[in-house]
Amino acid sequence: MKALQSLNKYLYKYRGRLFLGLIITIGARVFAVFTPQLIRKSTNAIEDYVNGDIARVDIVKDKLLMNIGLIVGAALASAIFTFLMRQTFIVVSRYIEYDLKNEVYTQYQNLSLDFYKRNRTGDLMNRISEDVSKVRMYVGPALMYGVQTLTLFVVVIYFMVKAAPTLTLYTLIPFPILSFAIYKLSVAINKRSAEIQRFLSHLNTYTQESFSGIAVIKSYGILNRFNTNFEQLSNESKEKNVNLAKVEAIFFPLMVLLIGFSNLFVIYFGGMQYIEGKIENVGLIVEFLLYVNMLTWPVASVGWITSMIQRAEASQERINEFLSEEPRIKNHAPDTSESILGEIEFKNVSFTYEDTNIVALKDVSFKVNKGETLAIMGKTGSGKSTILELIGRLYDVNQGEILIDGKPIENLNLNALREQLGYVPQDAFLFSSSIRDNIKFGKADATEEDIINAAKNAAVHDNIIEFNKGYDTVLGERGITLSGGQKQRVSIARAIIKDPQIVLFDDCLSAVDTETEEEIFNKLNKISSNKTSVVVSHRASSAKNANHIIILEEGRILEEGTHSELLEKGGYYKDLYNKQLSEKES
Ligand SMILES: Nc1ncnc2c1ncn2[C@@H]1O[C@H](COP(=O)(O)OP(=O)(O)OP(=O)(O)O)[C@@H](O)[C@H]1O
Numbered sequence: 012m013k014a015l016q017s018l019n020k021y022l023y024k025y026r027g028r029l030f031l032g033l034i035i036t037i038g039a040r041v042f043a044v045f046t047p048q049l050i051r052k053s054t055n056a057i058e059d060y061v062n063g064d065i066a067r068v069d070i071v072k073d074k075l076l077m078n079i080g081l082i083v084g085a086a087l088a089s090a091i092f093t094f095l096m097r098q099t100f101i102v103v104s105r106y107i108e109y110d111l112k113n114e115v116y117t118q119y120q121n122l123s124l125d126f127y128k129r130n131r132t133g134d135l136m137n138r139i140s141e142d143v144s145k146v147r148m149y150v151g152p153a154l155m156y157g158v159q160t161l162t163l164f165v166v167v168i169y170f171m172v173k174a175a176p177t178l179t180l181y182t183l184i185p186f187p188i189l190s191f192a193i194y195k196l197s198v199a200i201n202k203r204s205a206e207i208q209r210f211l212s213h214l215n216t217y218t219q220e221s222f223s224g225i226a227v228i229k230s231y232g233i234l235n236r237f238n239t240n241f242e243q244l245s246n247e248s249k250e251k252n253v254n255l256a257k258v259e260a261i262f263f264p265l266m267v268l269l270i271g272f273s274n275l276f277v278i279y280f281g282g283m284q285y286i287e288g289k290i291e292n293v294g295l296i297v298e299f300l301l302y303v304n305m306l307t308w309p310v311a312s313v314g315w316i317t318s319m320i321q322r323a324e325a326s327q328e329r330i331n332e333f334l335s336e337e338p339r340i341k342n343h344a345p346d347t348s349e350s351i352l353g354e355i356e357f358k359n360v361s362f363t364y365e366d367t368n369i370v371a372l373k374d375v376s377f378k379v380n381k382g383e384t385l386a387i388m389g390k391t392g393s394g395k396s397t398i399l400e401l402i403g404r405l406y407d408v409n410q411g412e413i414l415i416d417g418k419p420i421e422n423l424n425l426n427a428l429r430e431q432l433g434y435v436p437q438d439a440f441l442f443s444s445s446i447r448d449n450i451k452f453g454k455a456d457a458t459e460e461d462i463i464n465a466a467k468n469a470a471v472h473d474n475i476i477e478f479n480k481g482y483d484t485v486l487g488e489r490g491i492t493l494s495g496g497q498k499q500r501v502s503i504a505r506a507i508i509k510d511p512q513i514v515l516f517d518d519c520l521s522a523v524d525t526e527t528e529e530e531i532f533n534k535l536n537k538i539s540s541n542k543t544s545v546v547v548s549h550r551a552s553s554a555k556n557a558n559h560i561i562i563l564e565e566g567r568i569l570e571e572g573t574h575s576e577l578l579e580k581g582g583y584y585k586d587l588y589n590k591q592l593s594e595k596e597s
């Protein structure tokens with residue numbers, strides 16, 4: 012039960028309501044226990060009349076009627092209290108579910124990119140939905156029925172001992188066996204439910220990926236293979252669930268069996284004691300029978316409660332695993348109003364991706380002054396995107412240092428840094444909402460004019476207004492799909508609407524023809540003359556106007572200089588430039 016301790020803070024938060032729930036539960040059980048007592052009194056009255064201790068039948072009748080009235084009253088009171096009990100416990104469990112989901116979501120948002128590389132979306136989704144709802148069962152129903160069972164036990168056994176201590180002992184003989192069985196079964200249930208939760212994450216990931224990749228799956232004609240795989244996984248999941256159900260199925264009958272023995276003990280030993288005169292009235296045996304049967308459901312529910320707690324435990328452990336993750340990228344600096352000017356310097360930077368051990372950058376040094384443009388070129392996999400990710404501090408460097416405005420990047424406030432970055436990633440991701448919202452994403456308080464200006468500067472405005480719904484066109488799963496080049500330009504608009512000090516373009520014009528590319532660069536030059544830009548490209552046309560060009564090869568700088576310097580030098584850049592020039596002319 013160690014994992015569940017992390018929920019104590021929430022139980023403490025709602026302690027007032029929970030305490031009220033406890034009082035109400037005790038009230039409900041006390042009223043429920045009146046019924047067996049009233050029935051004993053009624054039986055005793057009948058016995059007294061038969062034995063001649065009560066002379067007139069109407070006295071018995073009156074007694075019975077009064078008892079019936081009281082029984083109805085007690086039942087009503089118990090029902091009202093039970094209703095209120097649900098209102099407190101279940102409501103609290105919904106509050107805690109809400110709090111926990113928020114806690115997990117905030118943590119997900121805080122964690123660094125490497126976390127998302129290591130864990131898959133299906134798993135993340137599963138923990139925030141399935142696992143949280145399993146945990147809710149613990150703070151809700153399990154807690155409620157637990158309290159209810161416990162109070163019922165205490166109250167019933169109190170009254171039993173008070174009425175007939177020896178008979179109580181006989182009645183409770185099966186209970187130690189019961190506890191042992193419950194313990195054994197719950198261990199088995201715990202193991203199986205943990206396995207199921209783990210497997211469910213796996214299944215969810217598979218399903219989610221097959222939806223995301225549906226276009227690839229269909230175009231490769233491998234629907235059948237996916238269906239077969241899914242069927243296999245489902246089967247495995249089904250078997251695991253059936254295994255769990257088998258163990259759980261033993262619970263209830265076992266409880267009923269053991270409680271059945273209690274009934275037999277009451278009748279046999281109670282009857283004997285009555286005959287021997289150790290018990291005064293038959294009514295007591297009737298009362299005990301009712302008590303034992305009142306205990307049936309709670310005892311049976313102990314198994315159910317245990318299995319709920321076991322599952323919650325397994326789930327909370329999975330949630331805690333993520334909650335205890337530390338974001339790799341830590342924000343050391345306090346929030347400051349100091350703004351970033353945009354000078355970027357790499358000093359002998361080397362970087363290795365931890366999970367793959369791929370050395371992406373080796374001893375890279377360069378400096379971009381405020382307002383200048385740096386172009387980065389090089390073969391695929393040479394480390395270009397890595398440089399941009401390091402400037403955005405999506406990762407921390409292993410060796411060397413990155414200076415922004417002359418200060419080590421780690422010493423800058425992370426939010427302040429990222430606020431001043433307009434990053435256009437290589438694979439433009441757009442949200443499934445309207446084009447307007449996608450552009451506005453970069454600046455929450457953007458006016459219509461800002462949005463149109465940004466779209467114009469990204470040379471995508473003309474495309475947008477051609478759509479029936481213009482800027483209201485919905486993208487993604489439930490809307491239209493933009494062409495590769497349109498997507499890239501919308502994502503450029505999203506970056507420049509922020510009016511950032513530093514723009515990072517990661518090959519984001521690869522799907523755009525050279526003329527549009529030139530148009531965009533001309534516009535950008537106008538609006539961002541005093542901004543720093545780092546442009547990654549495979550095309551010399553994107554790079555030629557930059558103040559400085561570096562050519563990477565396998566993480567090292569192979570060539571660097573201005574356009575004319577590099578042409579003069581002759582090498583990778585010159586070859587590429589000439590080749591692309593002749594392609595354009597032909
Ligand atoms: N998140 C990551 N985890 C592990 N390795 C990575 C990661 N991203 C990139 N790499 C590896 O680092 C190296 C450099 O990758 P990078 O993305 O910087 O190349 P690139 O120059 O941008 O290539 P391209 O022109 O194809 O975009 C590659 O070998 C790549 O496999």
Ligand SMILES: [Mg+2]
Pocket residue numbers: 395396397437517518
């Ligand atoms: Mg790249």
